[in-house]
Amino acid sequence: MILIVPTYPTKHARHSAKDLTRHVARKVLLACFAVVLFLVSGAGFAYHDLMSQLNRIDVNDMLGSDRPTRAEPATDNYEGQAVNILILGSDTRSGANNVDNSEGSEDVAVARSDTAMVLHMSADRSRIDVVSIPRDTLVSIPECTTADGQTEPAMEDTQFNAAFANGAGTGSDAAAVGAGVACTIKTVEALTQVRIDEWMVVDFNGLSTMVNALGGVPVYVSEDIDDADYTGLVLEAGCHTMDGTMALQYSRVRHGVGDGSDISRIARQQNLMSAMLRTAQSKNLLTNAGELYSFLRSALAALTVSETLSLSTLTGLAQSVQAIGMENVNFITMPNEPASWDANRVVPSAQAEAVWTALREDTPVPEESVTVSADGSTPAATDPAATDPAATAQEAPTTQEQAPATVPSAAATTSDPAAQCR
Structure with missing residues (x-):
């Protein structure tokens, strides 16, 4: 009888294959884990890098308790809630903002406010209203704390932009900016009874940087500008693609165009901002991670913001x-x-209260108060071309590069020529 000793070669092979499969699976899992870890770490580094660009300042202790109240406590990201953001443009010439070689002048080297807008985003995220407050508005400025801890007494019938100066004093550093912002917030809230939830300050260099980060902005200029002596801006009416330098000149110009008033300058600033929004939307930055990161890094570095305005909050608002x-x-x-006692200054008219009431109650502002929408359209009630097609034909660009030399149809007469600039 022959004794046969089984060797089980097939079973051993199956066992080796299973070991090999497990070994490979572990390697694949480790590799995937490494990739995920890399991506998560990269996102983390990117987040912290972007956050490091933001200059955040806490001014809450300088605002006091006598403030308008919110209907409900604010959440971290204001999800499902209305939010009011005060946007200030600073005209200090300190450091990189010395755009006209006037840094040595005491009037411009310190922190000063040049532009003020209250941005209201509705709770249902169906609309945004941006209300500009003319710097020449005569207002009551409450008692404010200065950057060095002193008390600036309340003032009556004082130009609005003096509020920022009262808080900032003679400084231009972060403490001066924060104190200037706090005094401006108190003044805005006293004027409007609208609770300011967040704030941001953009200086000259910041505006220029953001326009350049967008790759330039197509802007429709409604009338010839000849300001060679001050801003250096000379433009013919029509479409112009503005880089950061030209956009800054356009936003500041008051000579050689219009009536030279702050009101007409506000219209140009609103025109520029709406063009910037259209440009950002047309680039669809949210779908291009590289372009989005590059733009955010440039844009965030240009801002000084409230302590609670985090990157996630900004991202959520931008997506809205x-x-x-x-x-x-x-x-x-x-x-x-016009103020009856000072022809060079203005005061809120009766219609102003309707605008502030709309913001307080989170309802649409009266249509007749709207200057322009970000898509370039203007309400028929305030658009002369809506009732005078000949005026539209006269004001519209005529060169092939600017726009077709055709008279808009009646349906298009409420459309601002700015919408043609792409």
């Missing part, structure tokens, strides 16, 4: 803007009239 649509982003100049 994208979803709302340009036609539902409205720019308004606070309704005003």
Whole structure:
């Protein structure tokens, strides 16, 4: 009898294959884990890098307790809640903002406010209203704390932009900016009874940087500008693609165009901002991670913001803007009239209260108060071309590069020529 000893070669092979499969699976899992770890770490580094660009300042202790109240406590990202953001443009010439070689002048080297807008985003994220407050508005400025801890007494019938100066004093550093912002917030809230939830300051260099980060902005200039002596801006009416330098000149110009008033300058600033929004939307930055990161890094470095305005909050608000649509982003100049005792200054008119009430109650502002929407359209009630097609034909660009030399149809007479600049 022959004794046969089994060797089980097949079973051993199956066991080796299983070991090999497990070994490979572990390697694949480790590789995937490494990739995920890399991506998560990269996102983390990117987040912290972007956050490091933001200059955040806490001014809450300088605002006091005598403030308008919110209907409900604010959440971290204001999800499902209305939010009011005060946007200030600083005209200090300190450091990189010394755009006209005037840094040595005491009037411009310190922190000063040049532009003030209250941005209201509705709770249902269906609209955004941006209300500009003319710097020449005569207002009551509450008692404010200065950057060095001193008390600046309350003032009556004082030019609005003096509020920022009262807080900032003679400084231009972060403490001066924070104190200037706090005094401006108190003044805005006293004027409007609208609670300011967040704030941001953009200086000269910041505006220029953001326009350049967008790759330039197509802007429709409604009338010839000849300001060679001050800003250096000389432009013919029509479409112009503005880089950061030209955009800054356009936003500041008051000579050689219009009546030289702050009110007419506000209209140009609103025109530039709406063009910037259209440009950002047309680039669809949210779908291009590289372009988005590059733009955010440049844009965030240009801002000084409230302590609670985090990157996630800014991202959420930006996504809301994208979803709302340009036609539902409205720019308004606070309704005003000349002050009876000072022809060079203005005071809020009776219609101004309707605008502030709309912001307080989170309802649409009166249409007749809207200057322009971000899509370039203007309300028929305030557009002369809506009732005078000949005026539209006269004001519209005529060269092939600017726009077709055709008279718009009656349906298009409420459309601003700015919408033609792409």
